[in-house]
Amino acid sequence: MSSFRFKNRLGAELIAPDRTRFTLWAPSCERVFVEVEDLPPIAMRRHADGTFVAEAPCGAGARYLYRVRDNVTVPDPASRFQPDGVHGRSEILDPDFYDWKTPDWKGRPWEETIIYETHLGLEGNYEGMKARLQELADLGITTVQFMPVNSFSGHWNWGYDGVLVYAPTPAYGRPEALKDLIDHAHSLGLMVFLDVVYNHFGPDGNYLLEYAKGFFDPRYDTPWGDGIDFHNPIVADFFIDNALYWLMEYRFDGLRIDAAWAITDRQWFYKLRSRIHKTVEKGRHVHLILENENNDAGLLRDGYSGQWSEDWHHTLTVMLSGEDKGFFLPFHHETTGLLKRVLTEGLAWQGEFFPPRQKTRGSPSSDLPPTKFVTFLQNHDQIGNRPLGERLITLSDPDAFKAAYALLLLCPMTPMLFLGEEWGSKTPFYFFSDFHGAIGEKVRRGREEQFAEYCNLTDPDILATLPSPTDPKTFRISRPDRAERDTPEGQTWLARTKELLALRHSKITPHLKGAYSAGADILGEKAVIASWTLEDGSLLTIAVNLGTDTVSVPEPENIFYETSPKRASQTLPPGTLVAALGRAF
Numbered sequence: 001m002s003s004f005r006f007k008n009r010l011g012a013e014l015i016a017p018d019r020t021r022f023t024l025w026a027p028s029c030e031r032v033f034v035e036v037e038d039l040p041p042i043a044m045r046r047h048a049d050g051t052f053v054a055e056a057p058c059g060a061g062a063r064y065l066y067r068v069r070d071n072v073t074v075p076d077p078a079s080r081f082q083p084d085g086v087h088g089r090s091e092i093l094d095p096d097f098y099d100w101k102t103p104d105w106k107g108r109p110w111e112e113t114i115i116y117e118t119h120l121g122l123e124g125n126y127e128g129m130k131a132r133l134q135e136l137a138d139l140g141i142t143t144v145q146f147m148p149v150n151s152f153s154g155h156w157n158w159g160y161d162g163v164l165v166y167a168p169t170p171a172y173g174r175p176e177a178l179k180d181l182i183d184h185a186h187s188l189g190l191m192v193f194l195d196v197v198y199n200h201f202g203p204d205g206n207y208l209l210e211y212a213k214g215f216f217d218p219r220y221d222t223p224w225g226d227g228i229d230f231h232n233p234i235v236a237d238f239f240i241d242n243a244l245y246w247l248m249e250y251r252f253d254g255l256r257i258d259a260a261w262a263i264t265d266r267q268w269f270y271k272l273r274s275r276i277h278k279t280v281e282k283g284r285h286v287h288l289i290l291e292n293e294n295n296d297a298g299l300l301r302d303g304y305s306g307q308w309s310e311d312w313h314h315t316l317t318v319m320l321s322g323e324d325k326g327f328f329l330p331f332h333h334e335t336t337g338l339l340k341r342v343l344t345e346g347l348a349w350q351g352e353f354f355p356p357r358q359k360t361r362g363s364p365s366s367d368l369p370p371t372k373f374v375t376f377l378q379n380h381d382q383i384g385n386r387p388l389g390e391r392l393i394t395l396s397d398p399d400a401f402k403a404a405y406a407l408l409l410l411c412p413m414t415p416m417l418f419l420g421e422e423w424g425s426k427t428p429f430y431f432f433s434d435f436h437g438a439i440g441e442k443v444r445r446g447r448e449e450q451f452a453e454y455c456n457l458t459d460p461d462i463l464a465t466l467p468s469p470t471d472p473k474t475f476r477i478s479r480p481d482r483a484e485r486d487t488p489e490g491q492t493w494l495a496r497t498k499e500l501l502a503l504r505h506s507k508i509t510p511h512l513k514g515a516y517s518a519g520a521d522i523l524g525e526k527a528v529i530a531s532w533t534l535e536d537g538s539l540l541t542i543a544v545n546l547g548t549d550t551v552s553v554p555e556p557e558n559i560f561y562e563t564s565p566k567r568a569s570q571t572l573p574p575g576t577l578v579a580a581l582g583r584a585f
Helices: 125-139 175-187 233-248 267-279 297-301 310-321 326-332 335-345 380-384 398-410 437-455 472-476 488-511
Strands: 011-016 019-025 033-036 051-056 063-069 072-074 115-118 143-146 150-152 162-168 191-196 216-222 225-228 254-257 287-290 306-308 352-354 359-361 373-375 414-418 516-524 527-533 539-545 559-562 576-582
Touching: 019 063, 033 051, 125 143, 125 175, 125 488, 143 254, 162 233, 175 191, 191 233, 191 287, 233 254, 233 267, 267 287, 297 306, 310 326, 310 335, 310 373, 310 398, 326 335, 326 437, 335 516, 335 527, 398 488, 398 539, 398 576, 488 559, 488 576, 516 539
Parallel strands: 115 143, 115 414, 143 191, 191 254, 254 287, 287 306, 306 373, 373 414
Antiparallel strands: 011 019, 019 051, 033 063, 063 072, 150 162, 216 225, 352 359, 516 527, 527 539, 539 576, 559 576
């Protein structure tokens, strides 16, 4: 039997089939009891650092909670499973129960990464996602990335409102079903990444202030409340252990760290990277991705695999749709120059003043390989945070979008597609959460404030027509319509995706390690030509025109893909792309 277990410092750990050790950090308490169903309360022994420990004669399947005050009981913050939700009892699990079918899986090198971001609830939970994996593997996807699975309040949620970061939500199934899903993905050659949220907790079900006020530091204000005190070693290790738990016990191949800019101790990222390097088995590929508004290139030099490139997205969105509000406004200035910079250096902002934040943003990145930047035209944030949840494909000229799509999948940066994008889905994707009462109303008001800040949308009559995030229908209508996939247009998009990914796998991926920019030039408004030297010394060159005027371009040799085969020689019409491999243009 092949099983994997990561021994957490906190939580319930089996020390024998019928005996469990419980550990809780509760520095705000003088007394704590663990209450296991069918057993009398057990007083826990307090250590000097505020940690409470006790053992009980119980095994896997037993449910428990902690009594931190006479009238207050709480679930385990390191619970491995919450069968009855975030307010219920925690369940003791035996990690050795699952027998892995692919125990020797080592993952894949970063250069082979082609990410497909998805939401497990919209995929039909663990079982529905499992049924989809072969389809994605056949398409050419190498990596499936799940939006957060940590336990959240209610039955549907994006996952970023989680409160129990060790416990996979019961909304998608039991933990063993998640392991089976990952196991099956590995059998198909697919890596699986997980989006983790370490910068804040959701508004419902977070009991930490009841027994561990030191978990937070009011000096660090975030959009979600007081910042988490990453300078406290116990708090820092709580999240480092969580990362290792997902990587070692669940065998995820990588983690995407949400809103890394909101984690207050930059040194924590180095500690995390070091612990993972020391813990993961030799020869296994494990990848760490940052969502980092700070454009911190230093972390990418220190071993982080990649960063979500919002600069790429915002530049192309402005070119394709004319978006001019909120964070997109700065990208209206010299947009073509920004695209040139993104293609050659990865980041558009490298220390310059960034008006939306009223401060400088970023650091120099030109020395980094292009694979360090995860690029996308659509993702959960950039679609779901629009008032009407429109996908970029519906806001763009069709030919220009096709050219941008080819640029995404053929340039040496690390591409990512979002749920349904492979068939050109036009189904809106909304923000949704199963909150009610005062919290639900607060979420609704928060969305309206966000729309006012980033979209200049304040008209109460229009706001009243938008789908409510707490309406069950909003969740249901965010599921991509599979009927679109079966239409002639959907099948054409699928064929396009498969062709582009096949070209990437055969011509680009084998030579990506060590690739670097060979420069770029502006051909005209919204038109750029860029080249990269690959590991084998060949030159990949892509010319793209997202504008409305035909531009001149030296006729390339060794073309392997173009969106308009009938174009005239030495021209690049509006909404077209040409890719060549060999000599420079």
